[in-house]
Amino acid sequence: MKLLEKTSRIYLLASLVIYLAVGVAFYWIIKYMIYDEVETRLKVEMRDFESFIHTHDTWNNNSYFVENKIEVVPVYGAYDHSVIFKDTLIQNRYDEGIGPFRQVTFYTVIGGVPHRIAIRKSMIESYKLIEAISAAMITFLGLLMISMFLFQRRLSGKLWKPFYDTLTRIKEFDLTQKEKLQLPQSEVTEFSELDDVLKKMADKMQHDYTSLKEFTENASHEIQTPLALINARVEQFIQSKDLSENHTYWIEEIYHASRRMSRLNQGLLLLAKIENQQFTEAEDIDLTELLKNKLPDFEDIIRHKEIDVEMNLTGSFDIHMSHALADIFLNNILSNAIRHNLSKGKICLESDAGFIRISNTGHDLKADPERLFERFKKESAGSESVGLGLAIVKQICDNYGLAVAYTYHETIHSILIRPEVKEGNG
Amino acid sequence: MKILVVEDEKGLAESIVDYLSKEGFTCEVANTFWQADEKVSLYQYDCTIVDLTLPDGEGFGIIETLKKIAATTGIIIISARNTLEDKIKGLEIGSDDYMTKPFHLSELNARVKSLIRRRNFGGNNDMIWREITVQLQARKVFVNERETLLSRKEYDLLLYFLSNIDVALTKESIAEHLWGDHMDSADSLDMVYSHIKNLRRKILERGGKDYIQSIYGIGYKFTAS
Known part of the structure; x- marks a missing residue:
C-alpha cells in the first residue's frame, strides 16, 4: 500500500x-x-x-x-x-x-x-x-471532514514529494554508469539528510564498482601475460632435440601448473565479475533451447565416452539474463555431467517451464552435495579441474534469482535449477 | 611474408618472433603504441599481431590506422582480456581473429598461416606436403592422388599438423585446437589419442608414410625425418 x-x-x-x-x-x-x-x-x-x-x-x-x-x-x-x-x-x-x-x-x-x-x-x-x-x-x-481530508491529502502529497522524487531518482540510478546520483534539494531537514546519506552511499558503491572492475581487468592482464610467457617459453623449450626423460617430466609439470593457474585465474576473475554484476546486458533467453543447441559442442566427447543422452525437454524455461553468462552456465553444468560421468554412462536432460534438471551417472559421492557449490570444493583432489565450475554456476543462479540444488541418489547425480521462491510479501 | 608483432611484454614478443621466424616468416617487433603506429605507416605487412593493452595506448587504435592505410593486412588480436565486448569490438573494427592469452604458439602459427592463405588465395589453393594434398576449398584430402575420407576433426587435426611441421605439439594444444578451451579434461587427451590413431591409419592405408611421431610425456610431432 x-x-x-x-x-x-x-x-x-x-x-x-x-x-x-x-x-x-x-x-x-x-x-x-x-x-x-x-x-x-x-x-x-x-x-x-x-x-x-x-x-x-x-x-x-x-x-x-x-x-x-x-x-x-x-x-x-x-x-x-x-x-x-x-x-x-x-x-x-x-x-x-x-x-x-x-x-x-x-x-x-x-x-x-x-x-x-x-x-x-x-x-x-x-x-x-x-x-x-x-x-x-x-x-x-x-x-468539515471532507475538506480536512482533502487538505491533508494535498498537504502530505506536497510534503512527501521530495521523498518520491528521490525514490524515482534512485530507481533510475545505474551504478555501472559514470553518471553520479543527482538528487533534488529539499528544504525539509530530514529529506535533505536522507539525500546526503544516499548520495554518499551511491558514490561509494560507484567507486567500489569501478575499482573492482578495474582490478579485475588489471589482474587479468597482469597475470595472464606472464602465464602466456611461461607457456610460450615451454613451447619453445620442447622443440629442443636432446631432452632427457627427466627434463620432459619437469617441463610437463611446469606446463600443467601454468595452465591450471591460468584457468584458476580466469575462473576467479569471472566469479568476481559476476559478483560485481558487470554483466549488465541482458536478453530473453530460452534455456531449454540453448541447452539443446549446446549439446553438439559436446558430441565428440559424448561419443568417445559412449554416454547415452536422454532428452525429455517438454517446455521452454525463459529467463532474462546475459547471453554470455547463460552460455557459461550451461557449459559448466554439461561439462560437469560429462566429466564426472562413467564411461558408457547416462545423462538425462529434463526441462519444463518451471525447472531444468540435468542428471548423470557417476561415482559415489563422499562430500555433502551442497558443499560442492563452494569454491575449490572438488571430489577428487588430484583431478584436473580447479573446483570453480559449480561455484560459478551457483553465483550465476544467485544473480538471476534461480535456485540450484545438487542431489545424489544411488549413483545418480542431479542438478536441479528452478526459479527461486520469493518469501514474504513480494 | 612479413609480420609485425605488437606486444609490450618483451619476452613474449621474442618468443613469438622466434617461433614464427622458424616457420619462414620475416618478423618485426613494436613494443609500444607509437612504435607500432610508425611502423604501420612506413611499411607493408602481410599480417599484424596486436596486443590490446599497451603502455601508451589501446591496440584498437593501431587496427584502425592499419585499416585506413592497408586494408589487405591480416590482423590477429592477442589479449589477456577475454570479454565478449572486446572480442566483438575487435571484429567490428576489422580484425580477423582474436586470441586470449595465454595461447599456444603453435595455434598462433596455424592461425597466421590460415589467415595469410585466405588473404592471398581466397582459400582457393591446395596445400601440398610430400604425398599429401589438401584441397582447402572442398575440404578434401588426397594421399598419393587417392582420396582419403577424414572426419571433420581428423581433417582439422591434419591441417594443424601441416601448419606446424617439424614442431613438437603438446597434447593440450591439440585438444584446445580441436574443441576449444572449454574441453579441459583427461577425456579430451584420450580423444586426441584416438583421433591421431585414426588419422595415422588412414594415411597409411593410402600408401602414405607414418609422419606422426609421438614425443614421450609431451605430445606429437609431424615430421618427415
Missing part, C-alpha cells in the same frame, strides 16, 4: 470515529437540555395544579381548554407518591396524527379521593428543533 493512501485511510477512519462520537455527544447534550427545559416547565405546572387543588379542592376538566393536557383519573386502592416523567404518544385532537408528548404523572387527593394526574406537553416543536440542529450539525461536520 502506498504511503499517501495509507495515511489517507488512517486519517479518514480516525476522523470518522471522532466526528461520529462528537455528533452523538452533541445530539445527547441537546436532547438533555431540551428535556430539562420541558421538565422544568412541567414541574411548574404541577406546582400550579397542586396549589389550585389546595385552594379549591376540586378539578374540572373544562376549566382547561386544551383537552389532552391534563388528565385526572381517580385511583382506587394503593398508590405511591412518586412523581414519574415519561415519553408518550397521544393522538392529536384534530387529525389522525400521533404526536410525541412528555408527561409527568403524580398523585394527589381531590375532594377526599386520591387521583392520578398526568400533565403533558407536546414535544413536536422540540423534536423539530433537535432534527434541525442535528441536520445542520451533520452537514457541517461532513463538510
